[in-house]
Amino acid sequence: MRHHAFMHPLDEAIALQIAAPNEFKVATHPAYANMVGPFGGTTAAQLLQSAMLHPDRLGEPVALTVNFAAPVADGDIRFLARPVRTNRSTQHWIIEAHQAEGVVGTATAVFAVRRETWSDVEAVMPTNTPVPDAVPRMAVKGMPAWPQRYDMRFVDGAFPTVFDEQEQTHSRSCLWVRDEPERAMDFASLAAMSDSFFPRIYIRRRRRALIGTVSLTTYFHADSALLAQVGSRHVLGVAKALNYRHGYFDQTGELWSPEGQLLASTHQLVYFKD
Amino acid sequence: MRHHAFMHPLDEAIALQIAAPNEFKVATHPAYANMVGPFGGTTAAQLLQSAMLHPDRLGEPVALTVNFAAPVADGDIRFLARPVRTNRSTQHWIIEAHQAEGVVGTATAVFAVRRETWSDVEAVMPTNTPVPDAVPRMAVKGMPAWPQRYDMRFVDGAFPTVFDEQEQTHSRSCLWVRDEPERAMDFASLAAMSDSFFPRIYIRRRRRALIGTVSLTTYFHADSALLAQVGSRHVLGVAKALNYRHGYFDQTGELWSPEGQLLASTHQLVYFKD
Numbered sequence: 001m002r003h004h005a006f007m008h009p010l011d012e013a014i015a016l017q018i019a020a021p022n023e024f025k026v027a028t029h030p031a032y033a034n035m036v037g038p039f040g041g042t043t044a045a046q047l048l049q050s051a052m053l054h055p056d057r058l059g060e061p062v063a064l065t066v067n068f069a070a071p072v073a074d075g076d077i078r079f080l081a082r083p084v085r086t087n088r089s090t091q092h093w094i095i096e097a098h099q100a101e102g103v104v105g106t107a108t109a110v111f112a113v114r115r116e117t118w119s120d121v122e123a124v125m126p127t128n129t130p131v132p133d134a135v136p137r138m139a140v141k142g143m144p145a146w147p148q149r150y151d152m153r154f155v156d157g158a159f160p161t162v163f164d165e166q167e168q169t170h171s172r173s174c175l176w177v178r179d180e181p182e183r184a185m186d187f188a189s190l191a192a193m194s195d196s197f198f199p200r201i202y203i204r205r206r207r208r209a210l211i212g213t214v215s216l217t218t219y220f221h222a223d224s225a226l227l228a229q230v231g232s233r234h235v236l237g238v239a240k241a242l243n244y245r246h247g248y249f250d251q252t253g254e255l256w257s258p259e260g261q262l263l264a265s266t267h268q269l270v271y272f273k274d
Numbered sequence: 275m276r277h278h279a280f281m282h283p284l285d286e287a288i289a290l291q292i293a294a295p296n297e298f299k300v301a302t303h304p305a306y307a308n309m310v311g312p313f314g315g316t317t318a319a320q321l322l323q324s325a326m327l328h329p330d331r332l333g334e335p336v337a338l339t340v341n342f343a344a345p346v347a348d349g350d351i352r353f354l355a356r357p358v359r360t361n362r363s364t365q366h367w368i369i370e371a372h373q374a375e376g377v378v379g380t381a382t383a384v385f386a387v388r389r390e391t392w393s394d395v396e397a398v399m400p401t402n403t404p405v406p407d408a409v410p411r412m413a414v415k416g417m418p419a420w421p422q423r424y425d426m427r428f429v430d431g432a433f434p435t436v437f438d439e440q441e442q443t444h445s446r447s448c449l450w451v452r453d454e455p456e457r458a459m460d461f462a463s464l465a466a467m468s469d470s471f472f473p474r475i476y477i478r479r480r481r482r483a484l485i486g487t488v489s490l491t492t493y494f495h496a497d498s499a500l501l502a503q504v505g506s507r508h509v510l511g512v513a514k515a516l517n518y519r520h521g522y523f524d525q526t527g528e529l530w531s532p533e534g535q536l537l538a539s540t541h542q543l544v545y546f547k548d
Contacts, residue, residue, distance in 0.1 A: 063489040065339040069359035069366040085343035092343040114520040123516040215337040242397040243536040246388040262517040
């Protein structure tokens with residue numbers, strides 16, 4: 001086989017270089033640009049990757065919380081990743097994202113070496129969902145770069161094509177989603193995908209609003225062996241909002257393997273201005 | 275009226291003293307002891323309080339993530355609280371909990387000055403719930419100190435009185451809960467109460483397991499004005515697990531005012547050994 005020079009844009013985006021002990025550098029990636037600055041999911045993946053690439057890393061991520069402290073500017077970004085506590089089977093991280101003007105993001109992560117135990121899914125995966133091939137891909141023409149890096153096929157609760165201000169009774173969505181181009185799933189893609197659910201307020205109110213995620217938490221139920229089984233196939237995403245009040249709302253999401261394993265559950269708090 | 279010297283144990287537990295710039299000290303409180311060390315909810319309240327008491331604090335908490343990095347020993351505990359980014363209406367914190375042997379916990383918090391906006395609850399509060407007076411209080415005799423600091427009245431999904439190993443189909447609970455003794459609700463009590471839902475694996479499997487919360491995230495939908503309306507009354511708590519796999523499970527909870535306002539939504543990842 002011929003060697004292909006193609007590198008997936010997500011791999012380019014998370015190709016952090018070690019700049020000093022506990023310090024990594026990279027740049028925001030235009031393929032994941034949002035309306036202003038980069039897609040937060042890519043920043044989350046970069047923050048996580050700084051721990052993944054750290055020489056002292058133990059195990060695999062089980063929990064990640066990212067706080068978006070300030071708008072990230074296009075360009076260079078540095079990550080300070082400190083393993084503040086390493087136990088026998090768990091490791092705790094504090095990570096900061098810096099740009100020229102200061103701290104733009106913070107994160108904490110918990111890594112763990114897992115053991116086999118009794119396991120069970122208590123959340124309920126949507127049933128009677130058509131296969132991905134039976135659902136059209138969301139049109140991404142005219143959208144920022146980042147949604148073009150996902151192949152999203154909405155079964156329910158699509159992003160509105162027009163903001164007709166017809167308020168809905170709820171904000172639930174169900175969609176098949178994968179990286180575009182196809183890419184074998186790993187923790188970086190799962191972390192980024194956890195932020196790929198559109199802000200629920202758009203689905204609910206079908207009107208413009210200024211929004212920004214302030215905090216994003218993802219629990220990784222999958223280990224790398226399970227992610228390898230998923231490969232580059234679509235996974236099923238579901239998302240809903242819980243509460244909107246005085247400038248902030250929260251939403252919660254799940255990412256399911258085609259075989260019905262819950263890969264990740266994810267929660268975020270979003271600023272909004274109406 | 276006579277002055278009462280009584281101080282609520284939670285107020286004693288969060289009576290942090292400034293030790294140096296960005297540094298606070300206090301001790302674990304025996305009234306909130308768990309089987310080993312203190313109740314994690316009280317530690318979460320202490321971590322939050324270090325930002326609340328900081329002279330540079332802006333606004334009120336909207337998001338808190340606590341990572342329990344190591345068992346907290348009974349005794350002195352120090353908190354390093356840094357406002358790493360202050361914007362016009364938001365502020366981001368990194369907080370560390372230290373004991374003699376090292377870092378025992380980390381936290382990030384987001385504080386904000388809120389504005390009135392369109393607001394709506396999308397989550398569904400349980401209906402047809404009997405009033406607190408109509409539900410007996412959970413017996414706490416023989417339990418560690420911390421559950422005795424709560425008045426819990428289970429409508430559904432009580433903590434099993436015997437571990438009969440009769441596995442249940444789900445782990446959902448619904449209960450009225452308040453501090454015991456009564457105490458007007460504030461962010462400290464709400465943060466602690468977010469960790470007061472018993473680990474779902476006990477409800478689900480009704481058997482012993484070694485467990486420990488590794489990460490706890492709470493979104494505060496209430497501001498102090500709404501908390502003042504709640505006062506010292508019971509609030510309605512609901513909790514359920516999402517997924518158990520290879521040594522970790524996650525659970526999610528909601529705390530509702532009697533009038534149907536969602537005060538907080540809370541999520542945690544728990545280590546377990548079966």
